Amino acid sequence: MAALYEGYTLCGLVPAQTLSNSGIRGIEAERDSDHVVVTDSTRSVTLFKVSDQKPLSSWTVKQGQTLTCSAVYNTRTKEYVAVSDNKVIRIWKEEDILLDKAFKATVSSDVWRVHSLPGGEAVVLFQRGAVRLLDTLLSAPQQPIEEVLAQEEAIRWSTNIVAESQQFVIFTTEQKGDNFVYLQRLNPNTLQRYRLEREEPGLSPLSFSASYRDKHVCLLYLYPNGHVYQSLVSVRGLGADEGAQALPLPRNLLLGLPVGEGLLEAASALVLDEAHVAIVGVPHPSAGAGKDFLCIWNTNFQTLQAGKEMAGKIYGQIWTYSNKLFIPHGKTLSVIPYECRKSSLASALGKLREAKTEESKAPVSVPSWNNILHGEKAQPSRTVESRKTRANRKTQSALSLTIDQVLEVIKTAPVEEVQKEVEGLLSRADIQDLQSSVSHLASTLVERSLADPAFYTPSTLAQLVHTQSLCHSVCPDLVLLALERKDYFLCQLCLQFFPDIPEAVTCACLKAFISMPDVDAEKASLEPDSVSFMETLIARERGQDGLQNGFSPTLFDEDRPDAFGGGGTVIKTRAEDKEKSSTPPEQICPVGLHKAVLLNEVLMTAYSDTFLLPHLKDLSSQHVVLFLQYLQFLYLKYSQDASSQMYGLRSPSLTQIMDWVCLLLDAHFTVLVMTPEAKGLLLNLHSFVKSQVRLVSELGKIEGSLQELNKMKVKNDVGQYSIEVIELF
Template structure:
């Protein structure tokens, strides 16, 4: 799953310039070096949206390639008028007074990377390290590419100690790929296979992994291709055709792309900046994130003011020239898996993993059986003659088993509760001949259908036992939870939430609304499993009577580090938590809410039904989430005792979702002011704590990276290190 954050403006752009020359890393986190298409290079602190420095060449000169930062020396490098090289530092103001070198040939591009010496790429394809070039600026530079070829794009890729430079050239409509290796110097040349529809490439991007270059290209026919180049092969003078495979096909329209951009976000996500067709036959430029593993569109953002067709990607941020401004769009990419695409998975504890799993005998089902028999997983064996002879006799047993299953389902439609429980006892006992998912689904569907037809019939205990067999899921019997909601059967709903991995988000929210709306009197007679709350709620009440609140070890303290300047007057002391009313709900309702918190969900589908909660229900749920957050923070391990308890990440996720869904309501609700103030204080205390941890981590990292020379040759010495 990938998401795009809220974009913000970094800077304005010169009108009519056709976009900036480039955006490069600025030598530190949250820094970007922007080179416009005229005379200026500006260093920005991205999050603050303010320039840290700006340098301009004099009137009549023009910067001809994006400026870069030299990570080894802390200097900036730029080229103006194709041949003049300028190098300066932060404290330099006037570029006329900084280092200047005039080169013998025109420069196409500069490339820089951490822990790597900058490279200078000349327009005729020659490549030089910066230091070697500065030693003799007027040195002869050879021509690598033929005279009629023109470089269109270059990229430097680094993996461990391997450095390669990829550049694309164009000649009479044909594109060529050059891969330059260093130490030893080997140049690989390929010709890109042309498209049958004569479409032309618009954008390239490359990456290096496991000594293989992955080249992605986006063509005007809205198709993206992938080509692989192995670095293990040696150079050859023969022209080779570089094969390519279709990676992605953008939504088709009658229009042909005139400009587009491509960027690699991670191993499975790419960003595409292109024009997308609309219902009115017009095109709108749009930034999209695609999952190339599952061929799915993850998210998109329209850019109505138009773009220059340029896209840069650094440190989790996308840079786009939008209209007359440069905008920054943060992004996040999760690990690509089918589980992530369908929703968040439950936390499965090690104790729940079975040593012997069951598999379904699909052969029996396909040959006419009414149920699927589970089998113990065993090594695969080849069919012997004896197995083939016995298969015929096994198939003869299928028909009686099918008749037996059909008779059982017919009996469930009319039999009494005692008879039904007796007939289903083998399933509840987990006997191998009856324990299957198909059988459980058929039985549950039959019982639920009878509940709908006969309002007085409701086998609660049988349904609970059926759910506890772990052979049932929501998709096998979707009406089961609907009937439980209608009957207000919180016991069955709790079991379903604990066992089913595929409950829709709308049903989860319906359960949440039911739990929050039930009074303590209605819950008093309900049989609810309170194993997930009995540990920490009871412990909390005992600690309240015997012990005062103390500063704890993991950074959370009921007493805040700094006073709050808010004008809100709380009814209770904002710096302490009243222990007697710390848990806003009783134990049974807390156990039900815990079942909601540990259930699987997807953020996108959970937010709309979450907005149906009333203001009082939102306030109550927030109070309980605050209570859980405080209890987690009291322990060094930041986890609650017991089983089936929510983690601190699940608590924070639900709190964020609830505030997102009801932000206006919560802000305007007078009863929520004290709660929001306390939440703000807790979060601020945690931020301060983790900030201090980051400082310690940075100091320890510096000590680890430092190379100490041994001053004493004795067997014993003491060295004192002072952390400032």
Template sequence: MAAFCEEFTLCTVAGSGGCALPQGPLGLEPDGDRVLLTDRGRTVTLYKVSDQKPLGCWSVKQSQVITCPAVCNFETGEFVLVHDDKVLQIWKEDDTNLDKVFKATLSADVYWIHSVPHAEPLVLFKNGAVKSLDVLLAAPQQEIKNVFSNEVIRWSEAFVEVEKPFVVFITEQDVNCFIYVQHCNPYILHKFKLDHGGESSTLLSFAVSLKNKVVTLLCLYSSGCVYKVLVPLQQNDSGEQHILPKSLLTRLEQSGTLFKCASIAILDKDHIAVTGCLDSTDGKVKESISLWNIKFQTLQDSKELPLGSTGQCWCYGDRLFVMHGKELKVILYKCETSSLAAALGKIKSTSTSETKSLSVNWNMLQEDGLLCVQPDQPVPAKGASKRLLRSGRTTCAKTQLESLTVEQLLLIIKNFSPDVIEEKLMNFLSSAQIPDFQVSIGNILLALMNRCEAEPAFYPSNCLVQLAQMQGLSYSICPGLMTVALEKRDVCLLQLCLQRFPDIPEAVTCACLRTFLSLGDDSLEKMNVNIDSVTSYIDTAPNRKKEDQSKVIQNGFSSELLEENSCDAQLTQKSHAVDTSKLCPVGPQKATLLNSILRSAYSETFLLPHLKDLSAEQVILFLQYLQFLYMKCSEQATTKLPGMFCPTINQIMDWMCLLLDAHFTVVVMLPEAKGLLSSLHKFVRAQVHFCSELNKIEGSLKELQKINNPKDVGLYSIEVLKLV
């Protein structure tokens, strides 16, 4: 089975549209968690997908046009693009102006540049020649020989086989299609002709995969037919042109419909994704993205694109990048192992080569409270001896411990108490290897969430904490986990999710923040919150805390305001007054939870609207805590507080600015905030003055560096330098 998961918008692309305007990005290239987006004009933008933020943007000159998408050179960490067909440019991430980076004019027009792991990028020219980038840079004006003359390249892809890179590209001449395999070390070219196979519709898209030295090419036609072509990496020496046959893999739609602006992407050996515009004979046009099982020829999931699509689709990892209107959408998906047993609701036995249905001994479930599932196990008669059932309990438990599967564990979750579930879950997680780890854990969490919703009294906290600690999980795999934790106010589980999940939506982050701020310190002290990370800078002694609080009037402010210009000198107060900025306004448990919020990933655009849901009291309390953290960082002259999960000074300042932006009017109008704003204002003035003095010292040191010291100063000398 395959299904869509969470989706979000990465960016807006100008000039995109539906099939009536087949524009969109020129290319999208992966670089780990980052992607290089090249538009059909002058701009290349580097995005970090998990943060949904641009990291850099570069543009060529006004009169220039990018004709080949930018790629990353994994060997050097540089970016490469081609504009105006022949001009090659190479730059690094810290370069800001493409006018000042390396340029080279080539002797032939470039079609595409392919980046390959552990090798230099491969440059494919429009005449069919392939050159390694380092070979081209050695002599940019070297002659590029024509591989063909009257053919036009339609598509290309690069691979590495046994540390030897090669390029597969397809050309078109009239109604004929040719497949080329160009090896680069050494340079060996193989040419094949693609068989028509009686298909009269238009070729729209190609996708290719490499496994076990076999290249599998998928061809999508406008009729909705997907054909499979096996491309050999070598050609016989007979000299005759070899024609590659194609076999019908699946038909995506019924007759009478026509695909337009469509593309195909391979997800795994059994699943594909198809994006495009479907036009029927009755004039109805539907644009969508769908997941198909090509093994059983079934539609798995579909998502409509009502704003139109360019038909472009890129698949990197577990993410699909699709144009929807003017937005570039990122859609997460999951694929389970495809089998007929799974499709029919049967359980596949891993102990034997054949699939057997598993029967459940419900009599034993009722008597002993245990699940004993065995292949082809007969169900005892209604009047069977209870002694016989109980005598087999030990053997059954041992067998279950050895061969407990995901399906069996799901049955346990559905029917048994939290104690039994916890025991069986620990046995399952302690197994040597869990097949399809993320999918299995996601299904287990989903089963637990479903039972929590069906039975309000059911909440296996220990099981959820144990699963949340597993490596490789994310919010998108189990989106209901944090929702249930918020309903139960399970702050320990929420803290764990905030620390481990990299893709928590901003709305959920703010919901956690409201929950943490609304809980009292007394109730948090009763919860099992690990406060080791804050003990180094927060006084956790209860008597000292109460004593300090007795010296502070309501809202945590001293009775005396500081003098207007007292920031330049050390702040002093009378013996009965307290410097409130040095007192933590929250307890250590709440401080630990708030730190997990400060360290979480977010996008300012999506976070600001949800921050406005905080009450005035929560805003003031949060600002007081942020001020306390900032003062602690300033006292220790460091950019990060001591401890494993403590925020940095940049994170503290960013959240303070976001909070003030979201509640500017509220903070200004509240009388309780006057002292806090005054203290922050004075501290900022002091920091500005301090930075100004540092700039003066920096200028003086630079002047000292310019002074030419004599080379021979002898064995001992004293030199006095006077700064005017």
């Protein structure tokens, strides 16, 4: 079986004015599974950390220049490679700021794509079909480039793979309605050329995808009529003369997708594994035309395994890296995790009951004592079950209500009965599709709670959230209901377990937490680890003074600029100096213990700056000052004791604290400058920023020193006694 999990937004899009394309030229893998490089269709390249949903770096060519192929990351050299204006190859490193000042080389022929694989050499494919290794090309950029393709033949798609320790470039071309496949081996340099069988007159493939399996390249291609074909190309070496001849390429029809009336215009099929294909832009069989879906099909049994409707226009683009699908739609680039289990007839028909492994992304329901004490392997098999055990199970199944019956109970029964039936349902191990069941239960409970003020089941809702089968998109009113009922424990659980809480809801939680009286907050029963962290942080005595984490309280006044920005000398008496040097900034937590715990949950919630800032502006100046004072308190505690974050408890990081400081200042800077009680606070925060800048600067120097040491060649034989002078700069 295959499954699509709850997705999230990586970034916004700026589609072309004609809305014909998404504005994205390509997405490529970077250093690891959590980093990707996104190239737009005009001038910019952006590095994203996927799990944080944040851009780390961005580079742009000058006005009037255009990036004509997607940028790639060369894992061998730790450099990025892109092509602008078809002929200018640009190479730069992550620390480079200006793309125009990086390395450039102009070649003699137009480039189609640059390809790079982890551990492989970067390869340049020219528009006329020639292939060169990047290093070989850069040694003589103006070397003549041969023409492999015929006059009216043009490349439509390309990729590269590593098979049997050899690198191949695969590209397809079109000439007067005929489609060809080229397989270029780099070492030794051989070329294989094949002709695809013709489809209906006037139809050319919309997309191609390739994978390597069993000494063959498996080429998958989708036609506008919904036909998905597969062709196998052997990677066994052919001579150059043989490869230049267009050989017929047999094909096998894998899927006949429903397209409704007319033909597909923007759709794509992507190989996930040997039995599963992801297809975007094709109508769902049961939804009808007019709606665009992302679907995973099992090609062995031609069954639909998972489907997800995509809001907004589909552009027929899809990429996959590390079990994540990247899909532009509307004005959004979405990341959708997926899972494909091993294909079998039982799983295709939904009859396979598999034990869940730790690696499975599907969340586990309520664990049994057997699992907790002995692990899943210790579960008794059916062959050794006693008759009494089987009889008890049959009796329990007969007495248990189905999911539909429990939903009906929720709509009318008293609170006690609802809690009893839902808990009984969750305790059963035979629930089919736990995620769907939990979402229906939660939605029905929330719907009745909103309609009936006298009905509320906090423990049941908390238990449903604990299953980790819920998210905000499935039950969007749950967090707002918890805020309305002042159920702060449920709010905390939602902030912890929901990966897709919108920024507006995050700000609603922040406003509720910061404005509620400390007396009300102390009545809430919160998650123990988070409370323990704050108790430890508040109770800890001030540590030894010194420069820790880039900030020293004793140096506080040395970093403070003149209050009026005039650059004059601040006159202080010896008594004042002694008092200020011995007394650090305010160390008292400005909010109560439980309120601090709830604010920490807001600090640790994922967000996007662009969407969060407008909602932060709704906070009053008093609340902003109070929140900044709390952030200052956390920063000072972290600065005095570097072990503040190392207790294994749930706590915000120093980076998250500083990010929120910057966000609040960006949203309310004008108001804070005009607020008298905020003047001292702003000066303190200015000192924090200076200390962080100094810390990063010193760390950069240390990094440079370590890199120079790493580059030095170690002498094996230095004798019994030697003196070496190491010059770092």
